[in-house]
Amino acid sequence: MLPAFARPHPSTWSDATLTASWLGHSTVLINFFGVWVLTDPALFPRIGIRLPGWTIGPKRLTEPALRVRDLPAIDLVLLSHAHFDHFDMRTLHRLSRRADVVTAPRTADLLRWKRFRSKMELRWGETTEIERAAGTLRVRAFPVRHWGARLRRDHHRGYNGYVLERNGRAIIFGGDSAYTGSFAELRQRRAYDLAIMAIGAYDPWIGSHATPEQAVEMADAAGADHIMGVHHQTFRLSAEPFREPIERFEAALYRQPERIALREIGETFVLPQ
Secondary structure (H helix, E strand, C coil), X not given: CECCXXXXXXXXXXXXXXXXXXXXXXXXXXXXXXXXXXXXXXXXXXCCEEECCEEECCEXXXXXXXXHHHCCCCCXXXXXXXXXXXXXXXXXXXXXXXXXXXXXXXXXXXXXXXXXXXXXXXXXXXXXXXXXXXXXXXXXXXXXXXXXXXXXXCCCCCECEEEEEECCEEEEECCCCCCCCHHHHHCCCCCEEEEEEECCCCCCCCCXXXXXXXXXXXXXXXXXXXXEEECCCCECCCCCCCCHHHHHHHHHCCCCHHHECCCXXXXXXXXXX
16 A cells, blocks of 8 residues: 555644544544544444455455544544445444444444444434534535445445535535536535535546546635645546546646645645634
8 A cells, every 4th residue: 555645633733723633435524613523434444345354346446544433532523425435344343432423324224233423313303412522513414416325235225415604614525526517506504614525436427426627617616715635646446547536636726726735645635713
């Protein structure tokens, strides 16, 4: 495995701002003004079907920027859908029981063997609030263009994008999505400080994953100030070259490079004041 480009140090992050680090694939660690969020956690060398002592599935190409043992106490685990690269049971089983989990419709049953503080399924348009000593984090699910089956026959499972709101600030976590107009509809509600967008696995899966250019277009349509490109450089899930997604992402934003939140696994973004 290639080493992560950098190693974040969450113990030094301030609770007075919004800080986020890309740990690999779609796993992002966020300190949202003192509320800690982890998106689609997958931090082990392989993803896929777990057998005793072995996992059958894609091997990690780049090490995670942090291991499970390096994480701070997580308040919210945010799960976009049940695909193995987003809903990794090995990682989830090692997270703290004190976390709340927000997940897509008809996916909480996969967590029946793991205790969390709460497990909430959100349908598109539904909202919940996570209460912590630091304050309230509001979470709302919105529609994306993807599919939710974990195996071949469980097409009943849902798939979400999310908006996170706290202290007058807002983040979009787009999950996995092909090009869709639902991001433009988000703009009717407010502007967004950061959009976390999947930019890989589009060749040949263009029907369920956006290209980097389309991801930027959707974030622009939502009115996002900064964009973080994820879902690349971690697992071999498609045919595009290893560095192509980030190169096309940078090219799409070459006139506004200041909007790129980060480029490499392990880098950290701090929201400008």
